[in-house]
Amino acid sequence: MKMKILKLVRDNSGQALLETVLLMPLLLLIVLNAVNFGYFFLMALNITSASRSSGLYSIMGGATPSAIALPKGFPTATTTTVSYLALQDLTGAVFSPSTMAGVQVCSSSIPPSPGILNVGTLNMQTRCQRDPGSIGSFPPAEPDPELNAGNTAPAFLLNRVDVAYQFSPPIPTLPFNVLALAALNCVSPGGIVTCTFYRHVVMREMQ
Numbered sequence: 001m002k003m004k005i006l007k008l009v010r011d012n013s014g015q016a017l018l019e020t021v022l023l024m025p026l027l028l029l030i031v032l033n034a035v036n037f038g039y040f041f042l043m044a045l046n047i048t049s050a051s052r053s054s055g056l057y058s059i060m061g062g063a064t065p066s067a068i069a070l071p072k073g074f075p076t077a078t079t080t081t082v083s084y085l086a087l088q089d090l091t092g093a094v095f096s097p098s099t100m101a102g103v104q105v106c107s108s109s110i111p112p113s114p115g116i117l118n119v120g121t122l123n124m125q126t127r128c129q130r131d132p133g134s135i136g137s138f139p140p141a142e143p144d145p146e147l148n149a150g151n152t153a154p155a156f157l158l159n160r161v162d163v164a165y166q167f168s169p170p171i172p173t174l175p176f177n178v179l180a181l182a183a184l185n186c187v188s189p190g191g192i193v194t195c196t197f198y199r200h201v202v203m204r205e206m207q
Contacts, residue, residue: 050086086103128140165196
């Protein structure tokens with residue numbers, strides 16, 4: 001009787017081990033793809049926050065009586081510029097080189113001064129500048145919608161901040177890669193999935 005009980009115990013332990021071995025690839029697949037999705041949403045949050053906070057900074061600056069001038073758009077190495085703030089938001093939370101990010105700033109503070117194109121026309125708009133050598137292609141700023149034939153010198157101009165970021169999943173697994181490749185902004189050169197995300201914010205700058 002004891003021999004039969006011991007034999008049943010040994011059989012059950014072998015069955016549990018076999019089930020664990022069979023389920024382990026599925027469990028690992030779920031965990032690894034959860035990491036990829038978490039990283040994806042973190043990057044989406046970073047790029048959305050970067051465009052909004054830098055756009056707000058471009059129209060407000062220091063927001064104090066002693067700093068009423070609008071902040072400069074560039075260079076990215078200067079801590080008081082709009083592009084520096086945008087790049088820090090893009091690459092600060094997760095380490096990534098600046099070559100994976102791109103920034104364009106459209107503001108009247110863009111040189112040569114004043115940074116306004118088509119002055120006195122219905123197409124008056126802020127001048128744009130982008131980070132040299134960065135990724136992405138960005139459209140120019142648009143004229144303020146309040147411009148009309150009788151109002152070619154409005155109290156507002158439209159500032160625009162564009163950001164771009166190249167995302168690659170940290171763990172290349174098939175289900176996540178297939179879902180990512182379904183998006184139009186994702187490619188797979190050499191078998192590595194790379195997605196380029198764009199965000200922009202347009203805010204009014206008071207003249």
